[in-house]
Amino acid sequence: MLIKSPSDIPSSEITPESIYNSRREFMRGTMSAAALGVGIAAAPDLLAAPSQVVDKDLPGPDWLKQQIAAAKTNQEKISENLTPYEHVTGYNNFYEYGYDKTDPAAKSHVLKPHPWSVEIAGEVAKPGTYTLEDLLKGVNLEERIYRLRCVEAWSMVVPWVGFPLADLIKRFEPTGNAKFVSFTTLKRPAEMPGQKSSFSTIDWPYREGLRMDEAMHPLTILAVGLYGKVLPNQNGAPLRLVVPWKYGFKYIKSIVKIEFTEKQPKTTWSMIAPDEYGFYANVNPKVSHPRWSQAEERRLPSGLLRPNIVPTQMFNGYADQVAHLYKDMDLRKYY
Numbered sequence: 001m002l003i004k005s006p007s008d009i010p011s012s013e014i015t016p017e018s019i020y021n022s023r024r025e026f027m028r029g030t031m032s033a034a035a036l037g038v039g040i041a042a043a044p045d046l047l048a049a050p051s052q053v054v055d056k057d058l059p060g061p062d063w064l065k066q067q068i069a070a071a072k073t074n075q076e077k078i079s080e081n082l083t084p085y086e087h088v089t090g091y092n093n094f095y096e097y098g099y100d101k102t103d104p105a106a107k108s109h110v111l112k113p114h115p116w117s118v119e120i121a122g123e124v125a126k127p128g129t130y131t132l133e134d135l136l137k138g139v140n141l142e143e144r145i146y147r148l149r150c151v152e153a154w155s156m157v158v159p160w161v162g163f164p165l166a167d168l169i170k171r172f173e174p175t176g177n178a179k180f181v182s183f184t185t186l187k188r189p190a191e192m193p194g195q196k197s198s199f200s201t202i203d204w205p206y207r208e209g210l211r212m213d214e215a216m217h218p219l220t221i222l223a224v225g226l227y228g229k230v231l232p233n234q235n236g237a238p239l240r241l242v243v244p245w246k247y248g249f250k251y252i253k254s255i256v257k258i259e260f261t262e263k264q265p266k267t268t269w270s271m272i273a274p275d276e277y278g279f280y281a282n283v284n285p286k287v288s289h290p291r292w293s294q295a296e297e298r299r300l301p302s303g304l305l306r307p308n309i310v311p312t313q314m315f316n317g318y319a320d321q322v323a324h325l326y327k328d329m330d331l332r333k334y335y
């Protein structure tokens with residue numbers, strides 16, 4: 001569906017198109033090289049179609065469903081097709097559930113994301129453990145339609161429902177020493193089979209981080225929903241980060257801890273392969289991954305017959321809004 005003016009179209013009225021069901025065009029994805037211990041993917045992941053039947057009647061408390069239903073529609077104009085719901089929720093990276101793109105949808109139903117709480121720690125005046133309900137109390141949710149560009153060179157356009165991370169940060173009153181924000185995903189091997197896998201090279205829990213000005217940027221949101229519905233488990237329920245000018249691995253899922261630090265925090269992929277995945281991870285078509293070009297991307301849905309290749313944009317198309325954050329930095333060094 002071509003989105004001409006998303007602000008006019010509530011996400012609840014956007015029905016994923018059934019024409020994308022030509023799944024025989026697709027083959028299963030190449031085995032992720034992460035499983036082999038060499039990185040997120042050996043090469044831009046070529047294929048894979050969602051094979052799971054996704055339950056759209058997602059569980060979640062009524063207060064959250066009501067808040068999501070009341071979300072303001074997107075203010076940003078984006079004249080691109082939305083990626084159909086079944087691809088957004090059926091083609092995922094969430095290594096806690098396995099390395100195959102279909103593992104998260106197949107295996108994450110075991111997790112119960114409600115009730116949920118998040119620990120706020122470090123350089124803030126108001127540390128503590130807050131329930132999801134506390135965190136969302138009085139928050140006006142918004143729909144944000146953003147491009148998501150994975151470092152593996154595939155991309156989507158997703159109608160998230162969330163709120164600015166900056167609004168949450170202000171509530172905890174960071175001290176003058178808070179230069180970075182670090183995020184941690186749930187570690188619960190009993191419900192997350194990938195955390196038990198002997199193939200895993202990840203030092204669980206999954207960790208990510210942002211510089212304070214990146215975290216406070218108005219484009220940066222915490223998402224609790226997509227397509228006008230509660231966030232599915234495979235997409236990081238109940239709370240995940242969305243930073244649209246960065247590669248997808250920064251969008252940490254199922255967050256249980258947010259810590260404010262003076263020093264740059266350690267992040268999962270930069271610990272595994274620092275020469276391939278940096279802390280900044282800004283989308284940059286001019287800086288290749290050591291094993292593949294980042295000049296283009298495969299926009300989902302994509303198949304062998306219609307790969308749907310589009311040029312990658314600097315800062316994923318958000319340069320006007322974020323380039324100033326990096327104006328004195330060598331982006332080849334700080335990738």
Ligand code: MTE
Pocket residue numbers: 040088091092093094095096148149150151185206234235236247248249250251252253254
């Ligand atoms: N968060 C956690 N906890 N574990 C992960 O494996 N994968 C990341 C990111 N967040 C990941 C994660 C990667 S590599 C990408 S591309 C995005 O989630 C994918 O988000 P999606 O599955 O909702 O498209």
